[in-house]
Each structure stands twice: as C-alpha cells, then as structure tokens.
Amino acid sequence: MKFQAPKGTHDILPGEVERWQWLEERTRGVMALYGYREVRSPIFESTDLFVRSVGESTDIVRKELYTFQDRKGRSLTLRPEGTAPLVRAFLENAPLREDSQARLYYMGPMFRYERPQAGRYRQFWQIGAELLGSARPEADAEMIDLFRAVLHDVGLEEVTVLLNSLGDATCRPAYREAIRAYFKQHEGKLCGDCKERLATNPLRILDCKVPSCAPVIAGAPSVLDSLCPECAEHFEAVKRALTGLGIRYEIAPRLVRGLDYYTRTVFEIHAAGLGAQSAVGGGGRYDQLVKDFGGPDTPAIGFSIGMERLLLSIGADAAPAAPQADVVVIALKPEAGIEAQALARTLRGQQEAPERRSPLRVLTDVAGRSANSQMKWASKMGAKWAVFVPKGEDGYAVRDMAAGKDEQRQPSIEELRSWLLKRREPVESAR
C-alpha cells in the first residue's frame, strides 16, 4: 500500500467511533452541569506560546513539539497541550473575562512527537477544563470533583487521586536548591538520567523509577516540609475541601508534573488497565501563567484527561454493531432499482417539514445484487423491515425481519409510510 497513517496516529472507524461520540456527549453533559462552557481554539499556535508557558527545559518543548514555518516564516506549533492556548484565548477575548471566575473547557486533538506505545500517540485527544480567577482552595476542590464527575459519568470509579503541592514563587526556589544540594551529595548513586536532571530539572529526580535511585530519593527532603506558610495552609484547605466532598486522595510528595507553569496544587488520576501509562489525566494550579502572558493577576487551575486512555480504561469491548437501517427496500428485479431508490427516498421523509419529520433510516442496494443477496444484506444491516418493489397488484409487500413473516400489504406509499412510522422504535444511542 502506498500511503499509511503517520506514525503514532490512527483512524477511528465505525464501530469504534460510536464510543467516542458517546464519551463526547457524556462529557458535554457533565461540563454543562458544572456550568463550564466550551472553547474551540486553533490547533496550532505561535511556537513561543508553548515554549514560554510549558517551559524550555521540559521534555515537551525540548523534543516533542511539532513545529513548522508558514509561508511568511512565522514559527508555528501544533498544540501539545490545551491550557496555554486557552489562556491565550482568555486574554484575547474580553467576553471570556466578563465573569470573575471563568469556567471553560475544551476537547480535541493534541500533538507530541514521541515513540508510540500503549495509551500514547503522537496525535491524541484530550478533554480539559480550566477555572480562571480564583485562588481559593474551593476552586481546587471543584476541579478535582469535576474530573471525578467526568470519570463517574462514563463508569470509571476505580481510580486513585494523587495529590501534591509544588509551592509557589516564595518557597519553590529554596526547595529546588535544597534538593539540588541533597542530590549533589549522592550524585554517585544516581542513574545516568538523574545525573543529567541534576543540572536541568532536579525536581524530576523525585519521579525517577529506576530502582537504584529509590534509596536516595527516599532520603530526599519532601516538598511538603518546605512549603511556605501560605502554601501549606492552602494545601491543608484543599485536603479539607476534598474530604468535605467525600473525595478520597493519596498524598504523593514525589508527584512532579512535566510542565513548568504549575504552582501549588498538582494532581493526577490513575486507573487500571492502561499498561505503563496509568494516568488517565492530571492537572494543577497555575497562578502565574495569565500574568506571565501579560494579563491581569489571575490565579487559575485546570486539568486534562486523555480520551484514548479513558476509553482504554473503561474497557475495549466493542459496542454491538448498531443497526444501520430501519428499512431496506428490496428490488425484486434488476429493472426495479430506480423504483426502489425513489421509494426509499420518500420513506425517509427528509422532504417533510421539520416538525412533521420522523425519519426512517432507509437503505437500498446500489450494487445490482440478487433479491436473495439483498435480503441477506438487509439482515446484516439490522433492518426491522424489508419492503419489496415493484409494487404488487394489491400493494407493497412488507416483511417483518425479526418475526420472519410477511405483513399485510400496504396499498399506497403514504399508507406504507405511516404504517412503518407507527411501528418505528426510537433510535437508541450507541453505548
């Protein structure tokens, strides 16, 4: 074959796409319940937007961006995450700032140049929500509650919420130096990657999974012990709020996220069945980002969920093939093809006024197959009825496919249509 989908991308086909549509509908429903409104931002942005927000030393910026130049030489990048674009949109569009607490969400593809594996793709989909304008712990709690609500709505209950605080501009630099000094002392016992991190991003060492690093990490000072009083109080208040909402969590002092803009609260939610990539999503507070972008002082918090991972964790059982048609019009003779097509068109009722419309999904063969084959096909399409043309002397023959019996003939098209509509079952949404 000449062409194939680019590495790390994939097509979502009928049979699978129904699960996506279902997830999207459920998510929109939950977002609406919490009063969040959707923002659809561009899929590419100025490269600087990501470099300056996500951070120059992060892996995402250093080696995972899809960056290109347009015809005027501007450097653009396919978005690797959704928060920075949304903050940009927030600052660019005054209507988003009307409410002192803006509740926004997005849903769409993100792009990162990485080696694909289970639950990881170069184009992947995220659902994200952002709450801008509140520094209060209630905002943190609402975010995590909303995250859980989305998972709950699609049936994912068995999850672990990991919670940590990274401090703020007051206490983090000191902690960063403390940890650098500590690991410097034990540099000899660290793995090669961690030796590099010592220079680039010492906090990341805390997250290392190499067994030989474990003892050194275990002895490292904890972020939580070095929080300034304000950050410590905020963290305590967030924990109290979560408890108040009945949300269980685990404190994860070594949870460090891969984007530089986070301050104070960070969290991840993990689920089973995802292979090595067990996080269905994560997020955190970013109190400085809006200001860094030149906007007003606007504390904010957000999260993102990986849609592939979410679908993976709630089970890959393919949805039963949804019926594709209610009615199949069968041409008994090859010459009846056009008559079949015309009847199908009328039965669909698409020409009717919208308020009178109750369309039947109607298919008819265009491959010129035998009546026998058309019947087999009608079964496969899940049709409830087969209607035969040409019309007989006493009307249209109708067969109930499930019962396997022929119904009374319908003298005219109008009677045939109302007969079918009367017996039509409501279309069930794919699950």
Add this chain to the structure above:
RNA sequence: GUGGAUGUAGCUCAAUGGUAGAGCACUGGACUGUGGCUCCAGUGGUUGCGGGUUCGAUCCCCGUCAUCCACCCCA
C-alpha cells in the same frame, strides 16, 4: 532518543530453502416473487518495502518502514 518482539488474503492465523493454505468475511447458487440455519461453488495474496546469500527464498543475512511492548516522559 534507547531496547525487545512482530510484519503471510478484508479479519484471525497455518506452512515449507523449490514459485502459499484454513476458518470467518465477501460474491453467486441450492430455495417456484423474500433473509437469518445448512450445503455447494467462486473472487481475493508480486508472503511490509529494498538489497544480499543461493541454481532457487515467504522461510537465511543486512537495511528500511510500520505495528506492539518497555525505558524516557506524559494524556
């Protein structure tokens, strides 16, 4: 960027150093206007791609591309 496994019909898989087979699917038929079961027949593959070894490779070697898994990191 690193490591391991894999790559044969639409799908799931088999086979042998001598120019590939099954099941399912698909098409037609056995069924006197009409399906689901059963049966019969048929379509369909330059064995991922490119080189090399060999009289000859799908099976051996090298490269490459892709997929899967793991590392890194994250969704």
